[in-house]
Structure formats: C-alpha cells, structure tokens
Amino acid sequence: MATLDICAFSCKGINIGIKNYQPWANCKAATAFLVPWIDHKTVNMTDLVTYLQSFGGTDVPEWKAMNWFFCAKECANREMSEWLIYKPMSICKDEMCEVWEWDGNADIVGIGMMFVYLMGAILASLYIASFLSSMYVENGHTTFKTRTPSKEQSFWDSIRSMFYNSLGAFHTGLGLLAASVLLATLFICGRKESVYDINMSHLACAVLTASYFLTLPIYVDIERKSISGSCFGVVIWLLFTVVMGLSSTAETAARLHGRVPFEANCWDSKVSFKASSAIFAFYLIPAVTSMLAGLTYLVGKCTKRPADKVPVLGWLFFRIPWRILSSIFFFIFMWTALGSLFTLRVDIASVNGGGVQESEGSWGFGQILALATSVPVGEEEMVILFKSGL
Template identity: 25%
Template structure:
C-alpha cells in the first residue's frame, strides 16, 4: 500500500517508482553522497544529502501520471520517512537506481564524485616541470648529437661546416653545461622514484587508511617518465664526470625503479586480479567511489596506452642497464683488461667500436620517442580527467611544492646563459675558488695522456672519452691545473 504522508497526498509504492535514464543527473547527484565515503562505514547516508538534492531525486521517482503531484512539503516528508527509518528501500529499488546510474548514465556521475586529482604529481606546476625536463633533454640531444659523432670521427651530412662555425658558441654552452644538467635530472628522477616508493610504503604501514588509486597510478607513470631525460643526456655524455658518484646515482635510480615496479604489480594490479581481492579492497582500504570513477569515468583506451608505454619503458630501462654494467667494469680496471679483450675478440671488438656511436645515438632517439609518448599520453589523460571532473579536480591548483620544483631548474638556465655569454673558460672559472686556475686542455700532455676534445671539423684527431682505456675525470676542454686528477 502507499505510504500516507498527509491527508491530501499518498506516495506511490516502490514498485511504481519511475526509473528512467532521463533522470541521470538527479540519480548521480543523490548517489554521489553514498559513493563519496567508505560504503561499509555509512550508517545513514540519507542525512548527509542536501535537502534540494534529496527532493529533486524523490520527485523523479513519482510517475508522470500520478495524481495529485506532490508539493515540496510532500516530497520532504516522503524523504524524511526514509531518513528517520520509518520506510526503507527494497532490494529491487536499490538495484534499479544503481543499475540505471552505472549502466545507462555513464559518465554523468563523474562531476559529482568530488574527484580531487593529485596536485603533488600532476598539478599545473608539476606538468610545467615535466615539460621543462623533456624540452631541455630534446634540445641537448639535437644540439650535441653532431658533436658526439665528431668525437667518434664521424660527421652528419646535413650539418654543414658553416652551421658548425656559426653556432659554435651556442653549442659550447650546451656542451659545457651538459654534466650539470645531467646531475639535476638524475636528482629529479631519484626524488620522483622516492616519492612513488613512499606512497606504496604507506599502504603497508597503514593498511586501514584510504589511498588514492589515481595517486598510486600516476606516481608509477610519472616516476618512470622522469628517468628518460636522464637516459637521453647520458647518451650524449663523453665521460662519467665524478665517475663513482655518477654511477652511484644511477644505481639509486635502478634500485628505486625496480622497487616501484614490484610494488605496482604486487599491490595495484593485484587488486584487480580476482573478484575476492577486489571485494576485500572495496570494504577496507579504498573508497568505493574511486572504483566507480575508474569504471565509469576513466578512459580505458588511454589507460591501456599508458600501460603499454610503461611496459615498453621498463624494457628500455632494462636494456640501458647494460651500459651501467659497462662503466662499472671500466671503473674496476677496464683499462688493464682492454688489451686482452681486444686481442681475444678480434674483429668483433672492431665492430663494437664502430657500432657504439650508433647505439648511443639510436638509444637517445628511442628514449626521446618513449619520453614524449609518456608525456603526451599523460597530458591527454589528465585533460580527460579534468573535463569529466568538471571543476572538482584540484590538479589545476598551485601548491608550495610545485613552486619549489620549478625553482630547481633555474641553475640550468643560469649555466647556459653564463657559458653562452662568457664562454667555456670564464664560465668554469666563475664556479671555482680564486686559488684555482682554469686552463685550456685541448692538446696538453697531462700525466702521460693526451686529453683532446674535438671541435666540429676535427673528427680525424678525435680521442673518445668513453673508451675503456680512458680514465679522465672530466669531459670538458678546460680543467683545473691544481685538481686535474681528483675524480670524486
């Protein structure tokens, strides 16, 4: 029978309620208050819904041909009967409301889920930082690849001598600031990886708390992205300046990257591996609303593309571990072992010598492609989220940490400017105490070795600094007379 609320109006039975996709907005607004918290902890979510939202929802339930149509007072009393416990929804009613909202309304519910985003990793300041890192590494690759070829006694046919001469000062600025830029990008990558590890560690330390699935995902994608500018710049570096320190920094990158990948596969992907694990997670660690977002609001094709790019990126990271092992071997005595290796390998060693240049150039180009694919896909993914969140996404807001992250790139701009204006010699001299003197080491005998860095057009006399037989501390043409053999 109908619920009698007053003498003039009786509410329809729940079996008579009107359920249509035309009321998606009202359904979504109403259910969002249930989905915004832990579903297992909500005692009476009716009381959390604003009066206007509740009345709009109840009005859609009244059949069009129901007479008389309810007044606002009637709707309020009708809703209050459910809120006070005098009436309750049947299972069929709940299934109808949830079914229409999730199956027919699609992304209509997305703006009502109060999706907060992740300003710490995908805020506007952080996105600018990612683009700065990507643009810098791309410019360095374009400018310094011809010089890398010159160091191997090769030249690029489309780079004329006139071009080399005209832009020599600009190229020198990039060459001399390369090591500092590589250090900065390595520190940036390590900080991104540590941030990702910290997020997953919190799950183990506090399993009863709620964590953002979006935050767990983008920490993996963006920390992986941050490694590729380092790969690109390293492919251009003639020498590992401060070799042991640089190798240790790369070791940290490799270790943290492995930890992040293991945690991502163990926790995040494992949640979706079975129905039981998903159910357990729904009731404990995660908000049910987050899964509704992932199911209805997130672009599955974009997520699949990011997953594929992540797998390709991880494969490329594994391949790049080989050069790290190569330099470790060189640091442990490669110069002593080289004659024996060269004699035993024979033609294979000569092939390796000639192929190494193109491996470095090709590796840098491949890393460029993966890096921009990562960044492009994530930019589109972030824009898609912002559109569906309709203003509730906090990624467009600035935070104190984002400003600090941007400031860390200022020294690179300063280095480039100083080397461009004052030249390499004065640029290096300005960084050193007055008791040290910077001298041109282009063709100067030091310790029995000829330390020679070719300029464009001097490819025939080039001595490469990445050979196992070379063990010099710096790839610069300019060194300190008093500190020429201090590597660390």
C-alpha cells in the same frame, strides 16, 4: 529480530510499487543526492526527498521516501538498490561524473610539475642534440667530447657553449628530482592509494628516469665523473625497477580494496593499459641488454679472450656506437612516457566535466622548487643573449 520486522515493514509492497516510477527521469536531482552519498556516505534529507519526489511526484510523502531508502540501504533489498541507486548511476553517469569532487594529485601532476616534465624533456633533447652534433662533426662516435674552442664564435657556437657550461648542474638537478619522485611513488604504492595516483606517478617516474639516462652518458664523459655518475645511475635504475614491480600490485590492491568512488564509477575504463604496457616494454629492453652484455663479458673472461672478440654478442655490444643507440632509445622512451602522461591527464579531466582538478590547477611550493632544474640553462641563455646584444 527487530531489524527484520522494520525491514519487512519498510520493504512491504515495494516490489510492486517501485516499477511505476523512473528514478533516472531527473538526473540533476539524482546527482545531487547520489554523489555525496556514494562519496562520503552522508545523507542529506532535503536532497533525498527531492530526489524521490522528482520521479514520484507529490504523492510520495516523506515517510515513504525514508522507507524506500531504508529498504535499499539498510535492508539491502537487491531490487530496491538496483532501482534507486545503481540504475540511476548508470543512466545519469555523465551528469554524476561532471559534479564529482576529485582532488587529483598536485604533488605529482599539478600544473607546475607537468611544466617541469615538459621543460625537462625539451632541455634533455636539446642537450643530446648539441652533443651528438659535436660528435658527428669531429667524426668520433664512441665518446662524447668537450667542445673544441674556435677563435671566432658564431651565435650557434654560443648556444652550444650554453649547453656545455650548464650540463653538470642540469643533470644533477634532474637526478635529484627523479630520485625524489621515485621515492614519493614508492610511498604511494606502499600505501595503495588511488589508481589515478599510482598510474600518474608511474608515468612521471618513467619520464624523469628516461630524461636522466638520456643525459647520463654525456655527463659521465664530459664531466669525467664516471664513478659517481654510474653509482647514482644504478640507484635511479634500482628505484625505477622497484616502482615497476610495485605499481601493478598496488594498482590491483587499490582496485579491490578502498577504491576512490570517482574512479570506481567514472574512470576505471580510462586507465591506459597501453601506456603501462609500453613503459614495461621500454623497461625490459635495457634490462635484457644489460644482462646480455654482462653475459658476454663473463664468456670473454671464461674463455680468456677480450669481450669484443666473443662471437656475435661481442661485436653487437662492444663495437657498435652504443652511446648513440642509447640516446635514441631513451629519447623515444622519454617522449612516449610524456605523451602517455599528458594523454592520461586529459582523459581524467574530460571525465571530470572537461576541466582540471582544482588542486592540480594551482602552483605549490614543491612545484616551484622543481623548476630549479631548468635554472642553470636559463641563466646561461640570458648571459649568451646579453653578450650577443639581442
């Protein structure tokens, strides 16, 4: 009853008097008070009085300012809340978003990790280009083959040797990195963290998974580790499947419960639905293809004929150079996901005053450790350049 009396006193005459003021007239003062209050629910009395007096002038005494805010916050006066909080937030949105504190996610999309993703994509592309060129020269399109040694090696032969000699270490490191990021993303989705974390982690997983499967057929053929390579590939794909299933659910839950204020007020419209749709479409293609290939194999078993003799599907899955098609598919998948990742990061940075998040701009131990995936080919390159006298 006492609270109702206080609210009646605090809100008395507000519906008439508030229309004489424009709280959004000074966005700087509005931002200084509203951002900390919305983000941490902390009230700075000096900023509050400065904010209210910025549009009311000196005729707004401190007690009246407190009455107004008490009416808007504690008494949930709809008109007062709209006028003092929500309308200034809408009109001063750009100014508020520029000063909003946003930590980002350095473990997934820090500057070091973005460099790792880019270097991994470039190196994976160079590996596949080197081995596809050898496949073309030797006129065999069914299996990746080891390099045929030549008596006199040119500079480009040495470059190709660099990729052959470092393939096993690069692919193994890439697989471990992909598995680590996939597991981290599962924890992020399970804890229903911010929409930003879920989206960026999802795209990072897509980049690393595509990079891994781009080089997997080469690794299986060249290193002759079909069992271990295939088993780890199944593990990576299962983890990616779980991530795909949890991401949308976790993102929906993050939007409905406990959204980060910055995202709720500044960035929800920036979430790239097209990127998520593209990743899902790319995921479905190999999933459906694998199911059809398995069905073809079963039909062949049931009809007691070789799988490649099954009409249409047998020819489609067992007679075409699937290694080449797989390389083309995962190459496009990888660069599409990487482009979406960089685009989404630029979007969030542009909303946040045109810069990067403070925590994402510095290098951490985990980001430096992730660079180990490019060490083998870097070491080989230095040896090649040294031997060539460059």
